[in-house]
Amino acid sequence: MRFFNYCLNMLTLGVSRLLVRSKILPQNPTEQYELNPNNPTLYIVRLNSRFDLAALAIACKKSGLPSPIEAQVLGNEQLERFIAIKNPAPLFGDKAKPTKALEQGKHVIEQLIKTGHKHVQVVPVTILWGRDPGKEKPGFRTLITHSLTPSWFRKFFVVLFSGRDNFIRFSQPLDLSLLVNEKADVNELPQKLLRVARVHFKRQKLAATGPKMPSREQLFNSLLASPTIKKAIQDEAKTKNISQDEARQNALKLLDEIAANYSEAMIRVAERALTWLWNKLYNGIDIKYTEQIHELTNKGHEIIYMPCHRSHMDYLLLTYSIYHEGLVPPHIAAGINLNFFPAGGIFRRSGAFFIRRSFAGNKLYSAVFKEYLSQLFIKGYSVKFYTEGGRSRTGRLLPPKTGMLAMTLQAMLRGIDRPVSIVPVYIGYEHVMEINTYLKELAGKDKKGESILGIFKAVKNLKNYGRGNLNFGDPISINQYLNDNQADWRDSIHPTDVQKPQWLGPQVAALADQVMVKINNVAALNAVNLLAMILLVNDKQALSKPKLLAQLDFYLQLQRNASYSAKVTAPQDTPEQLLKHALKLNKFDVISDEFGEIIAINDKEKILFNYYRNNILHLFAVPSLIALHIFKSHKTTVTQCQQLVSAFYPLFAKEWFLHELDEHYITRILANFTDQNLIEIAGDEIHITNTNDCLAKLEMLGRSLSFTLQRYAIVIGFIQTSDGIDKAELERESQVLAERLGTLHGIKTPEFFDQKVLVNFIESLRSQGLINECDKGLVGSTALCEIYMHLKTLLPARIWQSITDIVQGQCNNS
Incomplete structure (x- = not known):
């Protein structure tokens, strides 16, 4: 029997190599989770399937992990590495037989206790065939392809149709020592292990695919049946002196205008198109701090992504990045100006729902939109919206618009039973494709509406845009925020009516500011914004190459060793490598004479470069102020520097959304100036080193402000x-x-x-x-x-x- 199973496994493995293409997350699980391939390793999965086993075997080989097909020796026993907690449905009938998972778990626990082996790695692995969430009411296609526990016959069609979209996520190994050390009946421990695994797989599935989708008709009917919209329809009929049916049709039209029509098939097509687009446009997209999002999904949190808004590319880049992290793309609040043919339909099927710029004077629209947003949260969809309201034309964060955030908190006051967390997101580019348009608008030219012609023009102008940065900030638990700042907030919960308590406005404003602060905490330095910081303060926006490289090195060391925030990201390249990369973007002129090379900003780019500098100016605000003070005075004290910063920092904090001043920040900056031989500190006294090189460096940094x-x-x-x-x-x-x-x-x-x-x-x-x-x-x-x-x-x-x-x-x- 064992030989027969082995042959079947080998046959399935051969077929899988032909039909299956897996996306493995994280890309290097061995490094991510510090797995040791030499330690005893077992894999716990949701479904006992030969195709799942084969796909996992291929993934383990790629990742340098032990094969799940082979047995694991633990103590005196040989244990199967593949532990499945559920069997597939039988071909006929509904009830599947129980798996051997309980027995396997018992053997693992017993051997662990006997041998005292502390390094057994039990790795949960989520295996999904396609990322389709499924429908609330199954249709013909669902019956053929989608099932979490398909029979062997249905599994064949699952692999045939979705094998190229296989998804495998390795998770943090379970800490079995915690189970073993519990003062509980040893016989109960395997059951607890399986309960933990079931909850884990349920959350992982929800994080990757989202909840099941209702049909558009189902969604609209349920929304129109809600007490809030029923009342709004009655008010609409009375106010406009029309029939209830006419008012209901008006509400239906508004729902059709607003609601997304999410399609996983569209997401797959868009993913392939965007992969081509990023390779065409960018030299790479650097994504940081994604582990925080996975931690939230592992805890069952509902996520609201709140990024800064630089470009229309933001919609695509963030959604693409989230999908590539193995998470379901969020529903996106998009301006109604983007609902034009054919982009509107594509965006809508990619999860966009459309919002008008103003709700003023339209109570029915307000009621319909708020109810739709509430339903998204109640059903468990992640959501994304831009707190600035529109794209920044200056490169700095705009004052937050609080309407969407207020409606989010109002939705929570409907009594959502899951924790909800905001994830701030910083997005930065070495080239913003709309930047020339922004300059014209700042000069007073009217903003042009989006159109299909604009898309064709943008596609025509595709070129090398350098690198992009996407950093996820520290999450904010809304539940915890309200507990800390509005202890009685739960008193305002009402399951049906939209609430607007007196405390809502002030708390929303404070929360919005906190989001902006956390966005700026994870800002990204890149070649273009660093060179903009340097060259814009010099005459003719030019500098000799050696001086430019020296100043660039100064800024890199400053940000690496005395950064405003621990999560600011800086390129690891040398100044020479950064300059070489930047020169390929056709934004600079290189002028050569007998004394060497001069690097200058192109004439047509000089004004535009202020945009890139503004992306990171807040990171240099305090160092610039201190450098300017030292340059002007030549001799000062640490105390005077602290007093100067204390006077200006509240203004900086309000303008650039800075966190509270760290008392050690000034000390770190001065220590870095000392390390770079710009100043000398004796007790409280600060003396400039008085070399021309040091004066020039401090002056350039000071002039940034x-x-x-x-x-x-x-x-x-x-x-x-x-x-x-x-x-x-x-x-x-x-x-x-x-x-x-x-x-x-x-x-x-x-x-x-x-x-x-x-x-x-x-x-x-x-x-x-x-x-x-x-x-x-x-x-x-x-x-x-x-x-x-x-x-x-x-x-x-x-x-x-x-x-x-x-x-x-x-x-x-x-």
Whole structure:
């Protein structure tokens, strides 16, 4: 019998090599989980299937792990390595026979106790044939191909139709020592082991495929039957003086406009197309910190992805990356402007649901959308939306729009019984394909609507866009957040009605800011944004190659050893390798003369490079401020540096969504400056080393903050030199002065004159109590006066003179 089974296994293995193509996650399970192929190894799987065994055997061979087909010697016994907790359904009948898993588990536990072997590796392995979630009401195709426990006959069709989409996920080995050390009946331990495995496989299946999908008709009927939408339909009929049927048809049309129509087949097609696209566009996509998402799915969390928004590519890149991590693509909140032929249908079948820019004046639309969103959460779908509301035109994070997040919390107040976590996501590029359009819009040109012609034009212009970065930030458990900040939040739970308690608005705003902070905590440095930081502060945006490489090395060492956040990612390449890579992107000119090479930004790229610098400017804010202070003073103290940073950091934190100031951050920066021979520290005293090289490095780093400090000086200057100024007048005059300063000193950074940036800064001053309102208007506090005096010492005399001359002139005229 054993020989017959062996022959069948070999035959199945041969067939599998022809029909099966597996995606193995993680790509290197041996390294990921520190598995030792020489240690006793067993695999626990969900289904006892020869094809599953064969696919696992091929995957184990690729990963350098022991074969599941071979027996494992443990103590004096030979144990099967392949432990399946469920048998396939019989060809006729419904009830499958129990497997030998309980008996196998018992043998493993007994041998573990007898031998005291602490290094037995019991590895759970999830094996899925295709990633189709299945339908709530099975159809003909489902009967042929989709089943978690198919008979051998149906399994043949499963392998035939889905063999090329086989999915194998290795998980962290089970810690059997915890089971053995429990003071429990030894006979109960195998049963507990299998219970843990069943829960694990259920969660892994849900994470990879999502819940079963209702038909579109089923979904709409269930939504229209909800009390919330029924009431909204009644109100619509009464308000517009139409019949209930007409109002119901209006609601149906809105559902058809909003709802996604997820298709796993479309996802598979899109995956292949996007693989081609990424290879065409990018030299690689670097993805970091995915283990946090898998940890959430292993714990049964529902996930809400909240990325920053740089480009339309974000929709594709994030969904593609999530799918390649073996997770079900999320339902995506997309602007209604993207619902055009043929993109709208493709996006909808890829999981996009469409949202209008405003709900104002349309109570039926608001009710329908909120109920649809609630149903997504209730049924267990992951969701993705952009908290900024739209794409950033400046490269910096925009103030968050809180509408979708508020509706998410309202959905939780329906009593969702699973933990819900937000995953912030940082997305960065070495080239943003819409960047020229952004520049035109910042210059005042109207935004063009998306269209099929725009797609063809984009495809025509496909070229080398360098590398992309996608970093997953630290998750935020909404349940835990509310427990910590709104202890009575559960009192507002109502199973049917949408709730809007008084505490909702403030908590949503605070949570949104926390999401933005966590996005910036995982920012990614790359060749382009680092070179933008260096070259933009130099005359003619050019620098000799040796000086450029030296400054690049300075920044890399600074970010690697004294980073703003432990999860900021920096390239591991040398400065020479980064420069070589960047020059291939056709954004730079290389000018040669008898003294060597000069690297300059292309004329057409100079203004655009501000966008890339803004992606990471927050990472250099504090080092730049300290460098500028040291450069200007030549001699200072650690205490003075700390006081200076303490004065400006609240403004930086509000502008760039920074976390609370780490008390050791300044110390690390100064220590790095010392290590790089820029300064010397004796006790509290700081002395500049006074070499030309060190002065140039500190000056360049300090000038990175120049435009930000000038903008601060403009606004604060108007406040300090007046007895009180009206808020609207302050906004208007600040923008006029910024434009004049730009003309006088050749400042061409679009955001320098951006009214939204100035308005947000003024609001930041107000919210922090640095300005107050009196009868005559806004007046500054004592703390604001101190900041103003700091600005006077930090800014170049010619810039300060221009600002004070214009400010005083305007105030005198008033």
